[in-house]
Amino acid sequence: MTEPARRMLLLAATAAGFGAAGLGGVGCTSDGGGGGGTTASAGMSTRRTPAHSPGSGASPTAPATPTLPTIPPEPPLPTASPWPLARTEVEPLAKASAVRLLEALGTWPRGGQGPGPARERARARSRDVPPARAAHLVSRAAPLLTPAPEATVRVIAAQYGGLAGDRASVLVPLRQWRRAADGSVVDGGATVDVRLTRAPSGWQVRDLHPSCPGRPLARPGPLIRRTVTHDRIHLPPAAEADIRAGHLRPAPLRALLTLAESYDIDISVIHTGHPRNVFGTSRLSDHTRMRAFDVWAVNGRTVIDPTTPDALIDGFMRAAARAGAYRVGGPRLLGRGGEVFFTDRAHRDHLHIAFDSDA
The missing domain is CATH 3.10.450.230 (VirB8 protein)
Structure with a gap:
Protein backbone atom coordinates (compact mmCIF):
# COMPACT_ATOMS: atom_id res chain seq x y z
CA MET A 1 0.00 0.00 0.00
CA THR A 2 1.39 3.36 -0.92
CA GLU A 3 1.91 6.03 1.76
CA PRO A 4 -0.79 8.35 0.43
CA ALA A 5 -3.30 5.48 0.49
CA ARG A 6 -2.33 4.52 4.08
CA ARG A 7 -2.78 8.14 5.26
CA MET A 8 -6.20 8.32 3.70
CA LEU A 9 -7.20 5.10 5.48
CA LEU A 10 -6.02 6.44 8.91
CA LEU A 11 -7.86 9.73 8.45
CA ALA A 12 -11.06 7.88 7.59
CA ALA A 13 -10.74 5.62 10.65
CA THR A 14 -10.04 8.59 12.98
CA ALA A 15 -13.03 10.50 11.63
CA ALA A 16 -15.24 7.46 12.10
CA GLY A 17 -14.03 7.09 15.75
CA PHE A 18 -14.85 10.71 16.67
CA GLY A 19 -18.29 10.40 15.05
CA ALA A 20 -19.13 7.30 17.07
CA ALA A 21 -18.05 8.93 20.34
CA GLY A 22 -20.19 11.99 19.66
CA LEU A 23 -23.32 10.00 18.83
CA GLY A 24 -22.84 7.85 21.91
CA GLY A 25 -23.15 10.96 24.21
CA VAL A 26 -26.49 12.16 22.82
CA GLY A 27 -29.45 11.14 24.96
CA CYS A 28 -27.38 9.18 27.49
CA THR A 29 -28.27 9.35 31.18
CA SER A 30 -25.85 9.25 34.07
CA ASP A 31 -26.40 7.91 37.59
CA GLY A 32 -23.65 10.08 39.01
CA GLY A 33 -20.46 8.65 37.54
CA GLY A 34 -20.59 10.23 34.09
CA GLY A 35 -18.53 13.16 32.88
CA GLY A 36 -19.86 16.67 32.37
CA GLY A 37 -21.42 17.89 29.17
CA THR A 38 -24.46 19.50 27.63
CA THR A 39 -27.45 17.40 26.67
CA ALA A 40 -29.97 18.75 24.19
CA SER A 41 -33.57 17.57 24.26
CA ALA A 42 -36.69 19.05 22.63
CA GLY A 43 -35.07 22.45 22.21
CA MET A 44 -34.08 22.77 25.90
CA SER A 45 -30.61 22.51 27.40
CA THR A 46 -29.70 21.56 30.95
CA ARG A 47 -26.17 22.20 32.09
CA ARG A 48 -24.70 19.80 34.57
CA THR A 49 -21.93 20.98 36.85
CA PRO A 50 -18.78 18.99 36.04
CA ALA A 51 -17.27 16.91 38.80
CA HIS A 52 -13.78 18.03 39.96
CA SER A 53 -10.93 15.77 38.81
CA PRO A 54 -7.47 16.16 40.52
CA GLY A 55 -4.86 17.45 38.14
CA SER A 56 -7.41 18.64 35.59
CA GLY A 57 -6.78 22.27 36.42
CA ALA A 58 -10.51 22.91 37.09
CA SER A 59 -11.55 24.61 40.33
CA PRO A 60 -13.88 22.72 42.66
CA THR A 61 -17.47 23.95 42.56
CA ALA A 62 -18.60 25.87 45.71
CA PRO A 63 -21.53 24.22 47.51
CA ALA A 64 -24.88 25.85 46.78
CA THR A 65 -26.32 28.10 49.52
CA PRO A 66 -29.41 26.37 50.97
CA THR A 67 -32.69 28.18 50.28
CA LEU A 68 -34.85 28.64 53.37
CA PRO A 69 -38.55 27.82 52.92
CA THR A 70 -40.80 30.84 52.56
CA ILE A 71 -43.28 31.14 55.43
CA PRO A 72 -46.63 32.36 54.07
CA PRO A 73 -48.10 35.35 55.89
CA GLU A 74 -50.87 34.69 58.40
CA PRO A 75 -54.35 35.34 56.99
CA PRO A 76 -55.81 38.46 58.61
CA LEU A 77 -58.79 38.20 60.92
CA PRO A 78 -61.98 39.82 59.65
CA THR A 79 -62.38 43.33 60.96
CA ALA A 80 -64.66 44.09 63.89
CA SER A 81 -67.70 45.84 62.46
CA PRO A 82 -69.76 47.57 65.19
CA TRP A 83 -73.40 46.55 65.06
CA PRO A 84 -75.67 49.49 64.10
CA LEU A 85 -78.79 50.53 66.00
CA ALA A 86 -82.00 51.29 64.12
CA ARG A 87 -83.70 54.58 64.90
CA THR A 88 -86.96 52.75 65.61
CA GLU A 89 -85.60 50.63 68.49
CA VAL A 90 -87.95 50.24 71.45
CA GLU A 91 -85.14 50.30 74.04
CA SER A 211 -75.74 29.13 74.11
CA CYS A 212 -74.70 25.52 74.61
CA PRO A 213 -76.04 23.49 71.67
CA GLY A 214 -74.37 20.17 72.41
CA ARG A 215 -72.99 17.59 70.01
CA PRO A 216 -74.33 17.18 66.47
CA LEU A 217 -76.32 14.03 65.73
CA ALA A 218 -74.21 11.22 64.32
CA ARG A 219 -76.94 10.44 61.76
CA PRO A 220 -79.02 13.54 61.04
CA GLY A 221 -82.21 12.96 59.10
CA PRO A 222 -83.02 14.44 55.69
CA LEU A 223 -84.97 17.39 57.17
CA ILE A 224 -81.92 18.49 59.15
CA ARG A 225 -79.53 18.00 56.24
CA ARG A 226 -81.74 19.96 53.84
CA THR A 227 -82.25 22.81 56.32
CA VAL A 228 -78.60 23.40 57.25
CA THR A 229 -77.49 23.29 53.61
CA HIS A 230 -80.33 25.34 52.09
CA ASP A 231 -79.00 28.43 50.31
CA ARG A 232 -82.03 30.53 51.32
CA ILE A 233 -81.96 29.68 55.04
CA HIS A 234 -79.23 31.70 56.78
CA LEU A 235 -78.22 30.36 60.20
CA PRO A 236 -75.91 31.95 62.77
CA PRO A 237 -73.44 29.50 64.37
CA ALA A 238 -75.50 28.63 67.47
CA ALA A 239 -78.74 28.18 65.51
CA GLU A 240 -77.04 25.87 63.02
CA ALA A 241 -75.50 23.90 65.89
CA ASP A 242 -78.94 23.61 67.51
CA ILE A 243 -80.42 22.12 64.35
CA ARG A 244 -77.48 19.75 63.85
CA ALA A 245 -77.92 18.60 67.46
CA GLY A 246 -81.60 17.79 66.85
CA HIS A 247 -82.95 20.75 68.86
CA LEU A 248 -85.69 21.70 66.39
CA ARG A 249 -88.75 19.50 65.87
CA PRO A 250 -89.85 18.23 62.45
CA ALA A 251 -92.84 20.61 62.13
CA PRO A 252 -90.77 23.83 62.25
CA LEU A 253 -88.09 22.24 60.05
CA ARG A 254 -90.69 21.43 57.40
CA ALA A 255 -92.16 24.94 57.68
CA LEU A 256 -88.72 26.52 57.24
CA LEU A 257 -88.16 24.54 54.06
CA THR A 258 -91.63 25.50 52.78
CA LEU A 259 -91.07 29.21 53.52
CA ALA A 260 -87.64 29.07 51.85
CA GLU A 261 -89.36 28.24 48.56
CA SER A 262 -90.55 31.87 48.46
CA TYR A 263 -88.28 33.82 50.84
CA ASP A 264 -84.68 34.32 51.92
CA ILE A 265 -84.79 33.78 55.70
CA ASP A 266 -82.30 35.10 58.28
CA ILE A 267 -82.71 33.13 61.51
CA SER A 268 -81.66 34.64 64.84
CA VAL A 269 -82.50 32.11 67.56
CA ILE A 270 -83.59 28.47 67.59
CA HIS A 271 -83.20 26.85 71.03
CA THR A 272 -80.13 27.65 73.13
CA GLY A 273 -79.36 31.26 73.96
CA HIS A 274 -83.08 31.96 74.51
CA PRO A 275 -84.74 32.42 77.93
CA ARG A 276 -86.12 29.15 79.27
CA ASN A 277 -89.48 30.71 80.17
CA VAL A 278 -91.47 33.35 78.35
CA PHE A 279 -89.75 36.41 79.81
CA GLY A 280 -91.39 37.67 83.00
CA THR A 281 -93.61 34.58 83.35
CA SER A 282 -93.45 30.99 84.56
CA ARG A 283 -94.60 29.60 81.17
CA LEU A 284 -92.13 27.41 79.33
CA SER A 285 -91.05 28.96 76.03
CA ASP A 286 -91.76 27.17 72.75
CA HIS A 287 -88.04 27.63 72.02
CA THR A 288 -87.28 25.48 75.08
CA ARG A 289 -89.69 22.87 73.71
CA MET A 290 -87.74 23.01 70.42
CA ARG A 291 -90.88 24.08 68.55
CA ALA A 292 -90.00 27.64 67.52
CA PHE A 293 -87.59 29.75 65.51
CA ASP A 294 -87.10 33.51 65.33
CA VAL A 295 -86.46 35.50 62.14
CA TRP A 296 -84.73 38.89 62.12
CA ALA A 297 -84.70 39.57 58.35
CA VAL A 298 -86.71 38.51 55.30
CA ASN A 299 -85.27 38.80 51.78
CA GLY A 300 -82.37 40.73 53.29
CA ARG A 301 -84.69 43.36 54.85
CA THR A 302 -84.59 43.59 58.65
CA VAL A 303 -87.86 43.48 60.57
CA ILE A 304 -86.92 46.55 62.64
CA ASP A 305 -86.00 48.76 59.66
CA PRO A 306 -88.81 51.30 59.06
CA THR A 307 -88.11 51.20 55.32
CA THR A 308 -88.86 47.46 55.10
CA PRO A 309 -92.22 47.09 53.31
CA ASP A 310 -95.05 46.06 55.62
CA ALA A 311 -96.38 43.82 52.85
CA LEU A 312 -93.16 41.75 52.90
CA ILE A 313 -93.23 41.08 56.64
CA ASP A 314 -97.00 40.63 56.84
CA GLY A 315 -96.91 38.25 53.87
CA PHE A 316 -94.21 36.16 55.55
CA MET A 317 -96.21 35.98 58.78
CA ARG A 318 -99.30 34.79 56.95
CA ALA A 319 -97.25 32.24 55.00
CA ALA A 320 -95.87 30.92 58.31
CA ALA A 321 -99.40 30.43 59.60
CA ARG A 322 -100.32 28.55 56.42
CA ALA A 323 -97.22 26.38 56.92
CA GLY A 324 -98.64 25.22 60.26
CA ALA A 325 -97.50 27.73 62.89
CA TYR A 326 -99.99 28.11 65.74
CA ARG A 327 -98.39 31.32 67.12
CA VAL A 328 -96.86 34.06 64.93
CA GLY A 329 -95.55 37.21 66.57
CA GLY A 330 -94.31 40.33 64.82
CA PRO A 331 -94.26 44.13 64.73
CA ARG A 332 -97.98 44.46 63.89
CA LEU A 333 -101.20 42.67 64.76
CA LEU A 334 -102.59 41.11 61.61
CA GLY A 335 -106.35 41.17 61.14
CA ARG A 336 -108.12 40.60 64.41
CA GLY A 337 -105.23 38.65 65.83
CA GLY A 338 -107.12 35.85 67.49
CA GLU A 339 -105.10 32.89 68.69
CA VAL A 340 -102.49 32.93 65.92
CA PHE A 341 -101.09 36.41 65.38
CA PHE A 342 -99.86 38.65 68.21
CA THR A 343 -97.60 41.66 68.77
CA ASP A 344 -95.93 43.41 71.71
CA ARG A 345 -92.93 45.65 72.38
CA ALA A 346 -90.48 42.73 72.36
CA HIS A 347 -91.55 41.60 68.87
CA ARG A 348 -91.04 44.86 67.03
CA ASP A 349 -87.62 43.64 65.87
CA HIS A 350 -88.20 39.98 64.95
CA LEU A 351 -90.76 37.36 63.98
CA HIS A 352 -91.59 34.50 66.34
CA ILE A 353 -92.81 31.36 64.55
CA ALA A 354 -94.00 28.58 66.90
CA PHE A 355 -95.66 25.17 66.53
CA ASP A 356 -97.72 23.02 68.87
CA SER A 357 -96.58 19.61 67.68
CA ASP A 358 -93.46 17.50 68.20
CA ALA A 359 -94.14 15.52 65.02
Missing part, protein backbone atom coordinates in the same frame (compact mmCIF):
# COMPACT_ATOMS: atom_id res chain seq x y z
CA PRO A 92 -82.04 51.36 72.10
CA LEU A 93 -79.83 51.85 75.18
CA ALA A 94 -80.53 48.30 76.37
CA LYS A 95 -79.43 46.87 73.06
CA ALA A 96 -76.41 49.17 72.91
CA SER A 97 -75.20 48.07 76.37
CA ALA A 98 -75.62 44.38 75.54
CA VAL A 99 -73.96 44.52 72.14
CA ARG A 100 -71.02 46.76 73.06
CA LEU A 101 -70.08 44.59 76.03
CA LEU A 102 -70.03 41.39 73.93
CA GLU A 103 -68.02 43.13 71.21
CA ALA A 104 -65.50 44.24 73.84
CA LEU A 105 -65.23 40.87 75.58
CA GLY A 106 -64.88 38.79 72.41
CA THR A 107 -62.43 41.02 70.53
CA TRP A 108 -58.79 41.49 71.52
CA PRO A 109 -55.42 42.21 69.88
CA ARG A 110 -52.26 40.18 70.40
CA GLY A 111 -51.43 40.19 74.10
CA GLY A 112 -55.06 40.73 75.11
CA GLN A 113 -56.12 37.15 75.75
CA GLY A 114 -57.06 35.74 79.14
CA PRO A 115 -59.49 36.63 81.95
CA GLY A 116 -57.38 39.50 83.32
CA PRO A 117 -57.46 41.63 80.16
CA ALA A 118 -61.12 40.62 79.65
CA ARG A 119 -61.99 42.01 83.09
CA GLU A 120 -60.25 45.24 82.16
CA ARG A 121 -62.26 45.46 78.95
CA ALA A 122 -65.46 44.88 80.93
CA ARG A 123 -64.56 47.54 83.51
CA ALA A 124 -63.84 49.97 80.68
CA ARG A 125 -67.54 49.68 79.78
CA SER A 126 -68.40 51.32 83.11
CA ARG A 127 -71.54 52.87 81.66
CA ASP A 128 -72.84 49.40 80.71
CA VAL A 129 -71.35 47.25 83.49
CA PRO A 130 -71.50 47.80 87.27
CA PRO A 131 -67.86 47.56 88.44
CA ALA A 132 -68.74 44.86 90.96
CA ARG A 133 -70.19 42.66 88.17
CA ALA A 134 -67.19 42.71 85.82
CA ALA A 135 -65.52 39.55 87.17
CA HIS A 136 -68.84 37.66 87.20
CA LEU A 137 -69.64 38.63 83.62
CA VAL A 138 -66.20 37.52 82.43
CA SER A 139 -66.69 34.14 84.12
CA ARG A 140 -70.04 33.78 82.32
CA ALA A 141 -68.55 34.72 78.95
CA ALA A 142 -66.27 31.67 78.77
CA PRO A 143 -67.39 30.62 75.23
CA LEU A 144 -66.13 33.97 73.92
CA LEU A 145 -62.80 33.78 75.75
CA THR A 146 -61.29 30.58 74.35
CA PRO A 147 -57.50 31.13 74.57
CA ALA A 148 -56.14 32.54 71.32
CA PRO A 149 -53.46 35.11 70.43
CA GLU A 150 -56.13 37.41 68.98
CA ALA A 151 -59.85 37.35 68.22
CA THR A 152 -62.62 39.35 66.58
CA VAL A 153 -66.36 39.34 67.30
CA ARG A 154 -68.98 40.52 64.85
CA VAL A 155 -72.61 40.75 65.99
CA ILE A 156 -75.05 39.23 63.50
CA ALA A 157 -78.26 40.53 65.05
CA ALA A 158 -79.70 41.74 68.34
CA GLN A 159 -83.29 41.15 69.33
CA TYR A 160 -85.35 41.39 72.47
CA GLY A 161 -85.82 38.20 74.42
CA GLY A 162 -88.24 40.07 76.64
CA LEU A 163 -89.05 43.42 78.22
CA ALA A 164 -90.69 43.64 81.63
CA GLY A 165 -90.56 46.93 83.52
CA ASP A 166 -86.98 47.65 84.52
CA ARG A 167 -85.71 44.27 83.30
CA ALA A 168 -84.74 43.24 79.81
CA SER A 169 -83.34 40.31 77.86
CA VAL A 170 -81.42 40.99 74.65
CA LEU A 171 -80.50 37.98 72.50
CA VAL A 172 -77.29 38.45 70.52
CA PRO A 173 -76.21 35.89 67.89
CA LEU A 174 -72.61 36.59 66.94
CA ARG A 175 -69.70 35.21 64.99
CA GLN A 176 -66.15 35.05 66.32
CA TRP A 177 -62.86 34.49 64.51
CA ARG A 178 -59.82 33.36 66.54
CA ARG A 179 -56.17 32.96 65.65
CA ALA A 180 -55.08 29.35 66.18
CA ALA A 181 -51.64 28.34 67.46
CA ASP A 182 -50.52 27.47 63.92
CA GLY A 183 -51.54 30.90 62.62
CA SER A 184 -54.74 29.78 60.88
CA VAL A 185 -58.14 31.37 61.51
CA VAL A 186 -60.84 29.45 63.39
CA ASP A 187 -64.45 30.46 62.67
CA GLY A 188 -67.03 30.02 65.44
CA GLY A 189 -69.68 31.86 67.37
CA ALA A 190 -72.46 31.78 69.94
CA THR A 191 -75.79 33.32 70.91
CA VAL A 192 -75.86 35.12 74.24
CA ASP A 193 -78.94 35.96 76.30
CA VAL A 194 -77.87 39.26 77.93
CA ARG A 195 -79.86 40.22 81.04
CA LEU A 196 -80.05 43.90 81.95
CA THR A 197 -81.67 46.17 84.53
CA ARG A 198 -82.50 49.82 84.21
CA ALA A 199 -80.39 52.04 86.48
CA PRO A 200 -80.45 55.85 86.93
CA SER A 201 -77.54 56.04 84.49
CA GLY A 202 -79.21 53.76 81.92
CA TRP A 203 -79.41 50.04 81.14
CA GLN A 204 -76.68 47.90 82.73
CA VAL A 205 -75.70 44.29 82.10
CA ARG A 206 -76.26 42.02 85.09
CA ASP A 207 -75.77 38.53 83.64
CA LEU A 208 -74.90 36.52 80.52
CA HIS A 209 -76.39 33.20 79.39
CA PRO A 210 -74.41 31.86 76.39
